[in-house]
Amino acid sequence: MTLPANARSALGAFEQASGWEQRARLLMQWGERLAPLSEAEKSEANRVHGCESQVWLVAEQTAGHWHFKAGSDARIIRGLLALLLVRVEGLSSAELQQLDLPGWFNQLGLGRQLSPSRSNGLNAVLQRMAQLAAGV
Template sequence: MASAAFEEIVEDFEFLEDWEDRYRYVIDYGKAMVALEEALKVPATKVHGCASQVWLHPNVKGDVFSFDGDSDAMIVRGLIAVLRALYNGVPVAQVAGVDANAELGRLGLNDHLSAQRSNGLRAMIERIREVTAQAA
């Protein structure tokens, strides 16, 4: 089951009829996210496979996963914020069970992202799964 934050995004998307409005929503959601500290934008946190610059900084406290992230592309920064809504607060042992493709499919993102953006999104999800598999 998705988090309350992600469910709120799903509900908001249902009210937005136009994809331009949905893109603006994702961009604005990313703008509202606190920027990743420059000191954390290092090779170890960089996600490869994205057309833009992307950094994900994972955090595991106890058995709960969360991450912060950033990108130099506004739409990708928004996608990071959406992924944070999906994954932050999930127990480490349950992260692998999150069907990100299905959840993001509820937003219709699978049909409206460019191939490069889709590949980058998959790379971010893979990084999250790798980090949590190592932490488990």
């Protein structure tokens, strides 16, 4: 599976980071790139359950490819969401089902820093994406 351009760019930036502090700063910067969700998009229907923080996910499919928007009230989670979104941008439903989320965050050098609750939360977001892609 080829990486989308923004995912390659993220991977390059994180590969250059020399330690956790630099990665944490990068994570915050990526989080600031997330387009803010409108109040209407922050609805209960868009809320992802299974996350400790408030997380919302909005999906749209165009010509068989998925485009997502997400938001959170937590800065680190926004950064992780931004990195997840660049990885899944434009994927088909089948590609979404096959995504190796832990593998992606390990590639970025963030796998060891993901607490079990953050890891579970990201998996909940990915599961929600898969549900939306499957029309559930």
